[in-house]
Amino acid sequence: MATNYATVTWDQLHRDARTLASALMPRGPFKGIVAVTRGGLIPAAIIARELDCRLVESISVVSYSGESNEDQSVPVVVKPATAAGDGEGFLIIDDLVDSGETAKVVRDVLPKAHFACLYAKPSGRPHTDQYVMEVSQDTWVLFPWDTAPLFVPPLARQGN
Ligand SMILES: O=P(O)(O)OC[C@H]1O[C@H](OP(=O)(O)OP(=O)(O)O)[C@H](O)[C@@H]1O
Numbered sequence: 001m002a003t004n005y006a007t008v009t010w011d012q013l014h015r016d017a018r019t020l021a022s023a024l025m026p027r028g029p030f031k032g033i034v035a036v037t038r039g040g041l042i043p044a045a046i047i048a049r050e051l052d053c054r055l056v057e058s059i060s061v062v063s064y065s066g067e068s069n070e071d072q073s074v075p076v077v078v079k080p081a082t083a084a085g086d087g088e089g090f091l092i093i094d095d096l097v098d099s100g101e102t103a104k105v106v107r108d109v110l111p112k113a114h115f116a117c118l119y120a121k122p123s124g125r126p127h128t129d130q131y132v133m134e135v136s137q138d139t140w141v142l143f144p145w146d147t148a149p150l151f152v153p154p155l156a157r158q159g160n
């Protein structure tokens with residue numbers, strides 16, 4: 001179970017995706033981008049815009065069913081990235097690597113692609129070629145699409 005939560009706002013996500021795009025520029029131009037759905041879709045859209053890349057393919061990998069590491073099962077590709085072939089010249093984008101299991105499966109089917117993500121936990125780090133920020137293994141990252149603002153009562157009224 002995660003002991004910390006790290007909330008990422010839309011602004012922060014946009015900034016981090018632009019930072020990744022900037023770091024990716026010298027490695028391009030790429031033939032296309034493969035977004036790892038679903039988490040990689042919005043980062044991939046931002047990066048495709050910055051890199052002026054029009055070919056955006058997706059690969060869908062299903063593994064987590066809840067909001068903790070205990071909810072992970074063996075990742076299964078339910079939609080392949082057909083347009084990317086063996087990945088040569090392609091850039092793979094995901095939001096994060098945690099255990100690295102998703103990245104491993106994706107890289108197995110696209111061995112020649114470059115893999116990049118926004119956030120990396122230590123166990124996932126060896127499975128990504130590039131990332132923007134490291135987060136600790138016991139942190140659960142809350143993305144803007146996972147969260148909503150919530151009313152919090154004043155301290156003086158809590159526990160009544
Ligand atoms: O390194 P791992 O331990 O495999 O975890 C990382 C993966 O987990 C999340 O996806 P998730 O499976 O929750 O699906 P989603 O992107 O559709 O939300 C995240 O978007 C990564 O793809």
Ligand SMILES: Nc1nc2[nH]cnc2c(=O)[nH]1
Pocket residue numbers: 064096098099139140141142143146
């Ligand atoms: N939202 C979210 N999904 C994940 N999948 C694996 N690790 C994480 C995480 O820290 N946050």
Ligand SMILES: [Mg+2]
Pocket residue numbers: 036037038039040094095102
């Ligand atoms: Mg994902």
